[in-house]
Every structure is written in C-alpha cells, then in structure tokens.
Amino acid sequence: MNDLAALKADLEGLAIEDNPQIVRQKSxxxxxxxxxxxxxxxxVCADIVVTVTSEAEVIRVLRACYxxxxxxxxxxxxxxxxGQAMPLSGGVVLNLADMNKVLEVSTGxxxxxxxAIMSTIDDAARPSGQELRLHPSTYRxxxxxxxxxxxxxGVGSINWGGLRDFGNILRLRVVTMEAEPRILELSGxxxxxxxxxxxxxxxxxxxxMPLTAAYDWVDVLTGFDSFAEAARFADALANQDGLLLKEIAPIAAPVPHDYFLRHQKFIRRDQSVCALMVAPFAMDAFSAFASRFGGVEILYRSDLASDEDKQGLPPVYxxxxxxxxxxxLRVDPTLTYLQVLYPFPDHVEKAVHLAELLGDEAPAHLEFVRFDGRNTCFGLPIIRYSSEDRLEEIIRIHEDRGCPVFNPHCYTLEEGGMKQTDAVQLAFKKEADPKGLLNPGKMIAWENPDFDFSSDQTYLFPGLAR
Ligand code: FAD
Incomplete structure (x- = not known):
C-alpha cells in the first residue's frame, strides 16, 4: 500500500496494529x-488493523482512508x-471488538x-426478564x-423467522465512507x-434490537432409529403451537455419536438425533407429545441431568x-458443508429424499425455522468432500430437486445468497461508498455490473491477483 506511512500519521493516537502475525490473524x-x-x-491479508473504541474514531478512520x-x-x-470479513484488497481491517457497550435496555x-457480544447483551437484558429473540450458535x-x-x-428462528424479516432489527446507526463521513439512522x-x-x-x-421473554431453556436430545423419523418428529413438534421451543435440529447418524464427543456417552452410533431447546414450563407437555408421537427416546435433558453428567457439556445450541x-471438522478436517433451503410444504419429503439419495456422503442436518409464517427447514448437510467437481454436482443434485443452495463456498454476497443483484444495497453503496473502498470484492453488482448470474461461472475478484 503506497500511502501507509501517511495514513498512519493521520491516524496517530489510535490503536494501530502492524505486527504481521496479528494482522494476518485479524484478516x-x-x-x-x-x-x-x-x-x-x-x-489474503490486510496491511494494518485499527481498533476503535467510539463512533468518533470510526469516522476518523473512514475519513483518512477515503x-x-x-x-x-x-x-x-x-x-x-x-471470508466475509477478509480484506481481499488489503488495506485496513477496522476492528470493532472494543466498541462493545450495552447502552440501554427497556421493555422489548x-x-x-x-x-457487543450477543451473550453479553443477554446478560444485560436478563435482570429485566428479557433476552434477544434470535442469535447465531456463535452467541458467546x-x-x-x-x-x-x-x-x-439461528437459534430462535423457529419462532421469529430470519434476521432480515421485518421487526427483527429495529434501528441501525451507520457511518458512510465519504470525504466527510455522515452518520445515518436507518429504520423500517x-x-x-x-x-x-x-x-x-x-x-x-x-x-x-427487539427483546422477548427470557427462559432457562432446557437442553434436550432425543434419539431415533432413522433420520426420516427424526425429521418427521421435528416437523410435528414445530407445528405444535402450544409448545414453546427455541431450537429444533434433526441430525442424521452417525454425526451425533461421532462428532458430539462430550455428548457421545448418551448416543448410540446408529441413532439420529433431534437437538432441542424447550421452555422449562413446557417440559411436561413436551414429554407427553413425544410419547404420543412414538419411537422417541429421550437421551438427555439438562433439567434432570446430574451435575456429573452436565460437567463439561456445551449448550445444545x-x-x-x-x-x-x-x-x-474437529474430528475430520476433510469435511465441509452446504446450506440448503427445503421449501414448504414438502420440505420434509425433500430433505429425507436427498438424505437417502446421498447417504453417508452427505449426512443430513436440518434447522427448523419459521419462514413467512410457515414452518419449514434449512439444511446444513455435512459433506464428505472429495473434489470441487463433486461438490458442484452435489449442489446441482439439490437444485434440480427444487432445493436452492446458498453456496458457502463463494465469498460474494450474490453467490452466497439469491444469485441476483440486490438493487437496494447497490444503490446505497453508490451513495455511501462512492469510491468502492468498503470490503472490496464482495458485491459483484458493484465490481462487475455485467456479470451473468445465470451462467455457471464463479465470480473471481480481480483484486485477489494481488
Ligand atoms: P464478522 O465475522 O466479524 O463479520 C461478518 C460480516 O459483517 C463481515 O462481512 C464484516 O465485514 C461485517 N461486519 C462486521 N461488523 C460490522 C459492522 N459493525 N458494520 C458493518 N459491517 C460489519 N451465522 C448465522 O447467521 N447463524 C448461525 O447460527 C451461525 N452459526 C455459526 C456457527 C459457527 C461455528 C460459525 C463459525 C459461524 C456461524 N455463523 C452463523 C456465522 C457467524 O458466526 C455469524 O454470522 C456471526 O453473527 C458473525 O458475527 P461476527 O461478529 O463474528 O462478524
């Protein structure tokens, strides 16, 4: 980077890191x-990392970088x-980890x-009996x-839908990347x-963000003789309007036994599992529902487990x-995964069909979610990886059966999402980042407006040649 010395001079007094090992780690x-x-x-590696502690410092960094x-x-x-947070063109990684205060908790x-870390936000909200509606499994x-x-x-999406659904984010304060950065308040x-x-x-x-009522969620693992039974149970459970759950995830054998090492003692190798978070007051009703459904073995419930059994167990989420x-991946570093939507109303049949078709090459893992008011499921099947060609073929097998893949093997917004330009995001980029300096290479619509999303080509950001 040509002007690194001049940039550093402009940023004097801020926390600048240029130790190559730390810069690489934060890239x-x-x-x-x-x-x-x-x-x-x-x-991929940045030139420097700048850690900020206030909005005023963010503005200073953006003004200087512009x-x-x-x-x-x-x-x-x-x-x-x-690779979302990886600086494909180098430059500055702007680290916000120290801008982490919970500023205000009120009703809802x-x-x-x-x-702010999400579990820290919940720590601040819990004294008022509240918690975040949804969070990724990286909550901590x-x-x-x-x-x-x-x-x-993520966790909670079974009740509240996706993060971008109306009402799941209330307001954002955003700083633009211009000669004189502006602060915008966005809502609706x-x-x-x-x-x-x-x-x-x-x-x-x-x-x-909106809050909802907080509970000491009960972690439950249920066991099944087949993945199809686990998936059908999960679907039936998701449709029980009176039962409050925060997480419903059927996972095919032998994944739970082979990879959930701390829970392994509760699970047979041939058992598919449904991982659940149930509200404590709903446990009796849940047990009654499970026994009426039939074929459900309760393998573990945190509310009845001894301290010895609970020792060292991660939470179900x-x-x-x-x-x-x-x-x-911790057991077998050659594995990878996909992200699949199994559309309503035949989501379970589609997921079971693909699980049976691909067998142990792609052990199934579903996440039940509320999608436009209906319960359906996403999948994050584990893939026993052999080659890039075969991975592409597995993606095609899903898409040919009406199950879109949000490709986690692409670093661009469009290819990992709906495979089309998001006109709203593009228009806002033109206004808020006219030089295209923010996270270059991630929005194809900006980098190459003529890119043909219907072609089989993967987009390659020219800046990566660096
Ligand atoms: P980062 O990785 O630091 O950033 C994510 C993206 O947001 C990057 O593009 C970055 O440039 C940008 N960004 C970060 N902060 C800001 C900011 N203040 N302003 C503008 N842009 C910003 N995701 C889910 O949605 N659901 C899950 O359940 C889930 N489970 C996961 C489990 C594991 C084990 C792992 C490794 C990942 C998982 N993820 C999941 C993905 C990821 O953990 C989440 O999306 C998480 O919320 C990202 O937060 P982060 O602070 O680490 O963001």
Missing amino acids: RDFFWYSPVLKRQLDE AHDVPVTTRGAGTGNY VVRAEAG TATIGGFVAGGSG ADLHKVSHAYGTNGVITEVT ELAWNHTTLRG
Whole structure:
C-alpha cells in the first residue's frame, strides 16, 4: 500500500496494529470451512488493523482512508464463514471488538454498540426478564454488528423467522465512507440497505434490537432409529403451537455419536438425533407429545441431568447450526458443508429424499425455522468432500430437486445468497461508498455490473491477483 506511512500519521493516537502475525490473524475468519475458499483466500491479508473504541474514531478512520484511497474491511469477532470479513484488497481491517457497550435496555428493546457480544447483551437484558429473540450458535463469541451485517438467523428462528424479516432489527446507526463521513439512522425498510451487506456500504456503529421473554431453556436430545423419523418428529413438534421451543435440529447418524464427543456417552452410533431447546414450563407437555408421537427416546435433558453428567457439556445450541459442522471438522478436517433451503410444504419429503439419495456422503442436518409464517427447514448437510467437481454436482443434485443452495463456498454476497443483484444495497453503496473502498470484492453488482448470474461461472475478484 503506497500511502501507509501517511495514513498512519493521520491516524496517530489510535490503536494501530502492524505486527504481521496479528494482522494476518485479524484478516481471517472461518473461511477454511470451505476447501474452495481455503484455496482462494489463504493468502489474503490486510496491511494494518485499527481498533476503535467510539463512533468518533470510526469516522476518523473512514475519513483518512477515503483521503488516501485505502480499502476498509470491518470486523466484529471474525466468526463469519465465507471470508466475509477478509480484506481481499488489503488495506485496513477496522476492528470493532472494543466498541462493545450495552447502552440501554427497556421493555422489548435493547440498544448496544456494534461490537457487543450477543451473550453479553443477554446478560444485560436478563435482570429485566428479557433476552434477544434470535442469535447465531456463535452467541458467546460473535458481535451483534457482525450478526446484522453477516448473519441470517439461528437459534430462535423457529419462532421469529430470519434476521432480515421485518421487526427483527429495529434501528441501525451507520457511518458512510465519504470525504466527510455522515452518520445515518436507518429504520423500517431502510434497514435492508445494510443488513446482510457484509459491511460493503457502511459501518454499523450502533444496533437496536427487539427483546422477548427470557427462559432457562432446557437442553434436550432425543434419539431415533432413522433420520426420516427424526425429521418427521421435528416437523410435528414445530407445528405444535402450544409448545414453546427455541431450537429444533434433526441430525442424521452417525454425526451425533461421532462428532458430539462430550455428548457421545448418551448416543448410540446408529441413532439420529433431534437437538432441542424447550421452555422449562413446557417440559411436561413436551414429554407427553413425544410419547404420543412414538419411537422417541429421550437421551438427555439438562433439567434432570446430574451435575456429573452436565460437567463439561456445551449448550445444545453449540451442537446446532454451524457448530454441527465445526464439531465434525474437529474430528475430520476433510469435511465441509452446504446450506440448503427445503421449501414448504414438502420440505420434509425433500430433505429425507436427498438424505437417502446421498447417504453417508452427505449426512443430513436440518434447522427448523419459521419462514413467512410457515414452518419449514434449512439444511446444513455435512459433506464428505472429495473434489470441487463433486461438490458442484452435489449442489446441482439439490437444485434440480427444487432445493436452492446458498453456496458457502463463494465469498460474494450474490453467490452466497439469491444469485441476483440486490438493487437496494447497490444503490446505497453508490451513495455511501462512492469510491468502492468498503470490503472490496464482495458485491459483484458493484465490481462487475455485467456479470451473468445465470451462467455457471464463479465470480473471481480481480483484486485477489494481488
Ligand atoms: P464478522 O465475522 O466479524 O463479520 C461478518 C460480516 O459483517 C463481515 O462481512 C464484516 O465485514 C461485517 N461486519 C462486521 N461488523 C460490522 C459492522 N459493525 N458494520 C458493518 N459491517 C460489519 N451465522 C448465522 O447467521 N447463524 C448461525 O447460527 C451461525 N452459526 C455459526 C456457527 C459457527 C461455528 C460459525 C463459525 C459461524 C456461524 N455463523 C452463523 C456465522 C457467524 O458466526 C455469524 O454470522 C456471526 O453473527 C458473525 O458475527 P461476527 O461478529 O463474528 O462478524
């Protein structure tokens, strides 16, 4: 970077890190889940990391980087999976981890700085009997700003839907990347300009989120003789309007036994499992429902487990969502995964059919969610990886059967999402980041407006040649 010395002089007094090892570490996220991204992005590195503690410092960094034409990639905790927080053009990683105060809790609402960790937000909300509606399984490490900019949903989505559904984010404060950065307050439909935009069109400094009633959720593992039974039970449970659950995840054998090492003692190798979080007051009704359904073995429930049994067990949400894959990768580093939507109303049949078709090459893992008012499921099947060609083939097998894949082996917004331009996000980028300095290479519509999403081509950001 040509103007590094001049930039550093402009940023004097701020926390600047240029130790190559630390800069490299802060330039990485969980991109290595994907063998494809590992090949493409392993060398990606920023020039410096600047850690800010206030919105005024964010503005100072953006003003200086704009003046020197230096790219800026914002970072929360760096738990994203697709190289989202990786600076493809180098430049500055803007670290918001120290901007982490919970500012205000009131009835139904919390306001926090963007770098606040989600479990810390809940710690602040719990004395009032409240908690966040939904959180990723990285609840104990990820920031609320990173979730809003890079996440999609998670634990709680069975009741509240996805993160970008109306009402699940209330207000965002955003700083623009201009000669004189502006502070914008976004609400209503304007939230879609920056939510899930990977920080390509603004830096979120403050987040206002809705809260709901908090419970000491009971972790439950139920066992089944087949994945089809686990999936059908999960679907029936999701449709029980009177039962309050926060998490419903059927996972095919032998994943639970082989990869949930701390829970292994409760699970047979041939058992598929449904991982659940149930409200304590709903446990009796849940047990009655499970015994009427039939074929359900309660393997573990945290409310009845002895202290000895509970010793060292992670919470159930850290067996679900992308923690399922992580636990697999810790045992077998050659694994990878996909992200699939099984559309309503034949979601269960589709998921079971694909599980049976692909067998042990793609052990199934479903996450039940409320999607436009209907219960359906996403899947994060584990893939026993053999080659990039076969991975593409497995993706096609899903899409040919009407199950869209949100490809986690691509680093761009569009390819990991709906495979089309998001006109709202693009228009806001033109306004808020006219030089295209924020997280370059992640929005194809900006980098290459003529890119043909219907072609089989994968987009390659020219800046990566660096
Ligand atoms: P980062 O990884 O630091 O950033 C994510 C993206 O947002 C990047 O593009 C970054 O540039 C941008 N960004 C960060 N902060 C800001 C800001 N203040 N302003 C503008 N842009 C910003 N995701 C889910 O949705 N649901 C899950 O259940 C889930 N489970 C996961 C489990 C595991 C084990 C792993 C590794 C990942 C999982 N993820 C999940 C992905 C990820 O953890 C979440 O999206 C998380 O919320 C990201 O937060 P973060 O602070 O780590 O963000």
